[in-house]
Amino acid sequence: EVQVVESGGGLVKPGGSLRLSCAASGFTFTNYWMHWVRQAPGKGLLWVARVDNAGSGTSYADSVKGRFTISRDNDKNTVYLQMNSLRVEDTAVYYCGTVFEMWGQGTMVTVSS
């Protein structure tokens, strides 16, 4: 059974940091690019970042470039999103997945003082 499980969300103050994790199972992890996508309350889906199969190629949305870092550990079938200099507007449910095939359940990140 395919499973994508995000963790690490929570409440953080503006300017703070948070590291999200995404554990994948039930499919050949190294066959896929992995992505983080977020959805602010009541809003649509917004792509955040992606990492290629090997973990050597990454790209980011302009809104998070320089603040967020995506990485993966293929030995652990896990993807990470390191989020620094968080802003109130980063508040959203963060989803991990391949986007075009599989999605996780999401983890909520709230940035508030």
Added chain:
Amino acid sequence: QAGLTQPPSMSKGLGQTATLTCTGNSNNVGNQGAAWLQQHQGHPPKVLSSRDNRRPSGISERFFASRSGNTASLTITGLQPEDEADYCCSAWDSSLNGVVFGGGTKLTVL
């Protein structure tokens, strides 16, 4: 980043057919294809159709995806109450080097 264009809402009767559209350009839908997602309120997105218009295992045959040029379409036949949801398209954009989404179409089944 520029997204894909979808009508914001659509209403159809029970048992009818709905065709949702998603318009992009040659950098995304036209050359990369589009995937379709269904999202019920408070739930994560579910993939109804991948970029090559194939349905994942477990997705009803009532959902049919196609593409013509820069426009992707999702046709839902025999509408059921559980089809009432938001439908969003997604595509890889080779010029942005990222994924673009449509704003979503809220489908109401009357």
